[in-house]
Amino acid sequence: MTITTFSRFGRRLSLSAFCSLFLSLSAQAQDTSDHQYTSASIQAGSRVYVQQCALCHGPQGDTIDGVNLRRGQFRTATSDEDLARIISGGAAGGRMPAFNLRPEELNGVIAYIRAGFDPEGVAIRIGDPARGKAIYDGKGECSECHRINGVGHRTAPDLSDIGLIRTPAILQASLTNPSSTLQPINRQVRLVTRTEEVVMGRRLNEDTYSVQLIDSNEQLRSLRKSDLVSYELSSVPVHQPTSLNSDEVADLVGYLLTLRGLE
Secondary structure (H helix, E strand, O other): OEEEOOOOOOOOOOOOOOOOOOOOOOOOOOOHHHHEOOHHHHHHHHHHHHHHOHHHHOOOOOOOOOOEOOOOEOOOOOOHHHHHHHHHHOEHHHOEOOOOOOHHHHHHHHHHHHOOOOOOOOOEOOOOHHHHHHHHHOOOOHHHOOEEOOEEOOOOOEOOOHHHHOOHHHHHHHHHOHHHOOOHHHOEEEEEEOOOOEEEEEEEEEOOOEEEEEEOOOOEEEEEHHHEEEEEEOOOOOOOOOOOOHHHHHHHHHHHOOOOOOO
16 A cells, blocks of 8 residues: 655635634735734833733733733623724623723734733734624635534534634635645545545544545545555645735734634
């Protein structure tokens, strides 16, 4: 049995545009810096937070019931736009006052929150989930391969609870630099059996004697390695970095973060 690597699949598997883990085939690589806040902005935001916010929210952002700013837990806010509106306009019936911050100060505070209160961290800009869902359902073509709460296809990973298991940084990287987030178990495979059947799909599990996968017809298959004459394992993602612009990426990440299973 031969074991090699490959980077091209049939038309069915090459349609998907991951939304998170694999996106558009026709796109060119992008610089991810336009999707995130700068280190200078994060550091400036840390100073504003200490001066303006820490008295009520605490040094770690967790002294208000139901809110943990460092971990990204909010009562109503989801996107960066939501955060900006609450900071500038106040909330909770006046219990949180409105702050008249300069644009760079406002952006800095949001960057600091998104970086998990780490001045040296990376803060990913998060957009509007409603716009992100429209991109998922439309321009992104995500549901052609992905599945959410039983709706969509199975040729790419299920995204039903992706917001619980992936950070904003990982979700963004999955779109802009998919090779950096490709998990070995999700690699694409091409198998040829002793009866000359060609099977292509996404690997789900593998042990010494067998391999399980979702094939290109979305069927669960389990094959014994002793029945194979060829086993080709992809070492690169099927898809190239997304062609979505920075605003669309931020919106799509915002939507994916809302996917937390059937709660």
